[in-house]
Amino acid sequence: MPIHTLIADDEPAARHRLRRLARQEPDLDIIAECADGATAVEQIRALQPELAIVDVHMPRLDGLAVAEAAHALESPPLFIFVTAFAEHAMKAFRVAALDYLLKPVEPEQFARAIQRARTTLAQQSSAAMGDKLSALLAELGRDGGAAGAVRAAAAGATGGFLERIPVRHDDRVTYVRSRDVDYFEATGNYVRLHVGKQVLQVRQTMAALEHELDPDQFVRIHRQTIVNLDRVREVQPWFAGDFIVLLQDGTDLRISRTYREKFDAAMSRGRR
Known part of the structure; x- marks a missing residue:
């Protein structure tokens, strides 16, 4: 292609x-x-x-x-x-x-x-095919099977915040624990999961993902970034009133002014 x-x-x-x-x-x-x-x-x-x-x-x-x-x-x-x-x-x-x-x-x-x-x-194409398969299963009345199992597993035993994230690989689905993700990054109609040195991708919007994640664990710091607060090492000033978050592994992420107050409130709760 x-x-x-x-x-x-x-x-x-x-x-x-x-x-x-x-x-x-x-x-x-x-x-x-x-x-x-x-x-x-x-x-x-x-x-x-x-x-x-x-x-x-x-x-x-x-x-x-x-x-x-x-x-x-x-x-x-x-x-x-x-x-x-x-x-x-x-x-x-x-x-x-x-x-x-x-x-x-x-x-x-x-x-x-x-x-x-x-x-x-290639990953995007695979995810799109998976979405089509889920839609077909739902149309055939089989959503309680394969597609339903994916959602049930992702919701976790408590039925609360997202505990495991399903990631499609061709015809397979693997699960990533939410707390293992360092940060989430939006890219078009997809979200990249940065897990250590590994980068995975799921078809999801940042707005939907933000509502599914535990706000005591994850906070949005930019229109395109959600960070795991356990990974934050320090915050440094940047340009035009923005700040940079440094993670434990040295990764730097920008905090936009729009989300700075929300980030400060999450960090000050003293739960990290």
Whole structure:
């Protein structure tokens, strides 16, 4: 299956380099090239690519704004950001970037990012097929079987907050204990579960997930991030009134001003 891909960079030489690297990946199909962010948003809406490789610095709209606009779509693409400045990497991941590439982009670096895209797209396809199967079971009146078992197991013995999260792998379902997840990260119509060095993915909205998790254990700190409070090591000031949460493993996550008060209240309850 080809990966329909959009490239956006205001520098012609940079677009040429990305195009040349893309030719080394037989399943990449470049369906659009854009020289500014506004055009990139228009093309993403019109063409619905699976992957967008976007420069951070562009006229009219920068790459981060392009990603923010695209994530409002029903099926946003995966984003790989290209930047000449390493400090932009943190901002890139805060808008659910799949990866970022430092200019000048090296072939090995590009190939690794594309392989991550392949893996993620395959996981999304598997999850979508699982959703279709559940819908079919429900339509046939068999929801109390396979699909019902998944929900029952996820709810836990108490029937309260979500204790185990079902993760589909092709035709299998495995369960991850909620308390083992370091943080949850939204990416389009999916949520990534960061469990140590492992990253899993489920089809779920952040709003629905937030209501199912224990608020004494998990708190939303950004539109795209829910953190396990047991993993929080310290908080540091960042830019424009925002703060950074440092986790026990060194991961840094941004707290937006919208969620700062909620985070402070959760931490001050003294239950961690």
